[in-house]
Amino acid sequence: MGFIPISITDYIKIHLTRNPNDKKQVITDSLKNAIKDFKNGVKCGCGNDIWVIGSAFTGNSCFTCITGESFPSGDYEIDEAIHKSIQTADSEPIMGYYNDDGTKINPDLFLKPGLCLICINEDNPEEEILCNLTRMDQKNEEDFKCFAFRKR
Numbered sequence: 001m002g003f004i005p006i007s008i009t010d011y012i013k014i015h016l017t018r019n020p021n022d023k024k025q026v027i028t029d030s031l032k033n034a035i036k037d038f039k040n041g042v043k044c045g046c047g048n049d050i051w052v053i054g055s056a057f058t059g060n061s062c063f064t065c066i067t068g069e070s071f072p073s074g075d076y077e078i079d080e081a082i083h084k085s086i087q088t089a090d091s092e093p094i095m096g097y098y099n100d101d102g103t104k105i106n107p108d109l110f111l112k113p114g115l116c117l118i119c120i121n122e123d124n125p126e127e128e129i130l131c132n133l134t135r136m137d138q139k140n141e142e143d144f145k146c147f148a149f150r151k152r
Contacts, residue, residue: 002099003077008032011053011076030056031078038081048104052081063103070109070139071099097132107132113144120150 006014008031015027034056044050044062053076054066063072082102097105112135121127127148134146 002103003072003075003082005079005082006076007079008035011078014076027056034060035078035080048106049081052078064106064109071103071105073140077103097136105136107136110135110139113146115144115146115149118152119146119148120152121148122152 008028011031012024012027016022016024031052034050034052037055037060038050038052042050042060044060044065046062046065048062048064050060051063051066051072054063055061058066063075064070067075097107099105110132116122116131116135119131121131130148131146134148135144138144
């Protein structure tokens, strides 16, 4: 699913509803500082883009480093940060795996099912993309199925 885009104003309303003792100006300032850092290219220690909402409260880190989850599944992110993360034709070439909202996915963060470990395609570079997409697509499934599986 990826991040759910949200404006700063709407996020602050939700945050203050859930955390009524927090100060609106402190939250606003923290989010604006995190957005500024994001737009200036500040990265998480792991090299990924920072998660603006999480970074506003915990320091500049990406979603995975803050939450321990591979990628967002219905979590909020400030809309300005989502739109910047999608690169244009004038920037560096887009390489890797991305959610529909432009957030990069690291396939190394997905555990390989046992079926993959005994598959003849496991070490085949020509099958790597298909294998990664199959694993990422089924990340929340109870039973892993791969129609390209061939036992070694």
